[in-house]
Amino acid sequence: MGGQYRITGGKYPRMRPPRRHGRAVAVVAASTAVLGLVGWGTVQLIDVFTGGDTPTVAGSGKKCRTRTAAAPAARVESLPGPGRITVNVYNATKRTGLAKATADELKKRGFRIGDVGNASPEFDKKVKGTGMLLGPAAARNTSLRVLGTQLGGAELRTDGRKGADLDLVLGDRFTGLAKQEAADRAMTALTAPQPTASPKKSC
Known part of the structure; x- marks a missing residue:
């Protein structure tokens, strides 16, 4: 070059290349996409482990949770009334007259x-307890339970008898049948329908 400006020496000044803004923008966009995919994958994993079937309220985007609530259901087995149950009363104690007095009360x-x-x-x-209730295996959850409402703390057993009659064997701790009011409450609780679980939604 001539004129006023001349370059002297054996070295030339280094020229810095222009910054590439396009590459930075591409890196930022890629990072955002990766984060979005990670977040979406996390949500999917949560759905997998929680059942993934949570309903959504229409138009609100709000999810509802399903809870279990108790709902009444009918009894599986129908229980016979006292008039359909025959009871044999036996005295296993040293005291006399217990079997006759107890049989009379049961009849009432x-x-x-x-x-x-x-x-x-x-x-x-x-028989060391209050008494023992004996009957066929088929009576375990029916007539034996009904008879059990009349004597608290009695032991319940089944045997291989053919008939449907029940045995009430009075034990050493027997002092009398349950009070009529207590027996009635026990019968009411025994015949009350048992609740079953039913789904309930809450948002």
């Missing part, structure tokens, strides 16, 4: 009375 409460007397050698003076 509507039960049918079968045999009345002393317990067999299998149980005589061997």
